[in-house]
Every structure is written in C-alpha cells, then in structure tokens.
Amino acid sequence: MAKITQRKIVDTASALIQEQGRIDISLNTIADALGITHGALYKHFDSKQAIWEAVAEQWFHTQIIDKVMQTVLSDGQAEQRDRVTVLHDWLWAFVNAKKTAYLANHEMFRLNTQYVDSNPLALERVLQPAYQQIDELMGYHDENYLRAETIMSAFAVFTLPNLSEAWSWPDYQDRFEATWRLIKAGV
Numbered sequence: 001m002a003k004i005t006q007r008k009i010v011d012t013a014s015a016l017i018q019e020q021g022r023i024d025i026s027l028n029t030i031a032d033a034l035g036i037t038h039g040a041l042y043k044h045f046d047s048k049q050a051i052w053e054a055v056a057e058q059w060f061h062t063q064i065i066d067k068v069m070q071t072v073l074s075d076g077q078a079e080q081r082d083r084v085t086v087l088h089d090w091l092w093a094f095v096n097a098k099k100t101a102y103l104a105n106h107e108m109f110r111l112n113t114q115y116v117d118s119n120p121l122a123l124e125r126v127l128q129p130a131y132q133q134i135d136e137l138m139g140y141h142d143e144n145y146l147r148a149e150t151i152m153s154a155f156a157v158f159t160l161p162n163l164s165e166a167w168s169w170p171d172y173q174d175r176f177e178a179t180w181r182l183i184k185a186g187v
Contacts, residue, residue, distance in 0.1 A: 004036055006044045006054065013055045023111040027051070052115040053122045059108050060116075063101040065129045068093045083138050087187055088180055090137055091151070094130065095158035095176060099167045109161045117161065127152060138187065147187075154183050 002008070012033050016025045027048055031038045045051045071093040072086065081089075102109050116122045130152060131145035140147050157163055158176055166172070 004034060004040065004044065009034065009041060009044055009051065010054045010058050013051060014059065017055070017107055017111065018105075021107060023107050023114065049115060049119075049122075052111060053119070053125070056108070056112045056116045056122075057126045060112065060126050061129060063105075063108070064094065064097045065133070067097045067100075068130075069133065071097070084184065084187060086137050087134065087151070088184075090133065091155055091180070092176065095155060098159045099164075102161065102164050102167070109164070113161045124149075151183065151187060154179060 009030065013025060013030050016029060016033060017023055027041055028038050030051075031041055041051065045054065068090060072090050112126075116126050127149075128145070131148035134140075134148035134151055135142055135145050138147070142148070152159075155176075157166065157179075158172075166175075169175075
C-alpha cells in the first residue's frame with residue numbers, strides 16, 4: 001500500500017468531489033478510497049475542517065494563484081512595465097481567474113464558502129500566496145503583508161463567491177477600473 005500523506009488525502013478528496021460533483025463527501029468515503037480507516041485520517045489532520053480547508057487551499061492555489069502568475073508573466077513583458085501597471089494586470093487576472101474557476105466548478109466554490117470564507121484564519125492562510133505575490137510585485141517587503149491584504153480587500157466584491165452574480169454584469173470591467181482608480185494613488 002502506498003504511503004498515506006496529507007497531499008494524498010487532499011488529492012483523493014479533491015478527486016472525489018470532481019467525480020461525484022458535490023462537496024458533501026464523507027470522511028468514510030475518503031478513507032475507503034485510500035484503503036484506510038476513518039480514524040487514520042486524523043493522524044494527518046486535526047479535524048474534518050482542517051481536511052476541507054487543505055482541499056480548498058490546494059484548489060485555490062492551482063486554479064487561481066498559479067493561473068494569475070501565468071497570465072501576468074506570460075507575455076514576458078512584466079519586468080519592462082512599471083510596478084503599478086503590473087499590479088493592475090495581476091488584480092485583473094486574479095478577479096478573472098476567480099470568475100473562470102467559479103464558472104468551471106461551482107462545487108469547489110461552495111467548498112471554499114463553507115470551509116474557508118466563513119473562517120477568517122483559514123481565509124488568511126488561503127490568501128497568503130496572493131498577498132505574497134502582491135508584496136513581491138510591488139517590492140513592499142512587508143512581513144505581515146498588510147498593504148497587500150488591504151489592496152485585495154478593495155477588490156473583494158470581484159472575488160467573493162456570494163457576490164458572483166455581479167461577475168456577469170455588463171459593467172463588470174468598468175466597476176473594476178473605477179475601484180482601481182480609487183486605490184491606484186495609494187499603492
């Protein structure tokens with residue numbers, strides 16, 4: 001039997017969500033798929049909440065963060081643009097990656113809402129790579145990422161699943177640009 005790791009548990013839970021098209025997968029189902037007992041899951045995670053947070057965090061990183069950096073750096077011109085323009089492009093790529101991921105997989109957004117968005121500490125952990133990227137792009141060198149967190153907060157209306165209906169409004173980009181103009185001078 002293959003060694004059970006946190007990563008294997010998260011990958012298995014993610015695969016089950018994809019296969020079954022729902023997020024209410026039981027821990028017994030995950031354990032059965034791994035060939036272990038339900039209790040063995042707790043050797044790797046402290047709680048059911050911790051498992052689902054890890055699943056949401058992995059999904060967020062692969063479906064949002066990785067894609068944002070690919071988009072922003074794909075043209076090879078990021079180094080030649082000023083930091084403020086790169087930040088604008090990063091934020092626009094971020095809100096669109098969230099929108100695209102939402103349209104592609106509503107269930108994972110439900111998982112994020114259920115286990116992450118309602119838990120401020122979990123949300124901060126999941127968003128940490130985004131804060132880190134903004135901090136690096138802007139050269140802030142802020143160990144607590146307070147400026148990056150503030151910038152991300154300004155764009156929450158474009159990223160929160162419970163506001164997803166607004167993502168299809170015809171003035172979506174105009175509203176994004178209006179928000180950008182308000183914060184641009186302070187970045």
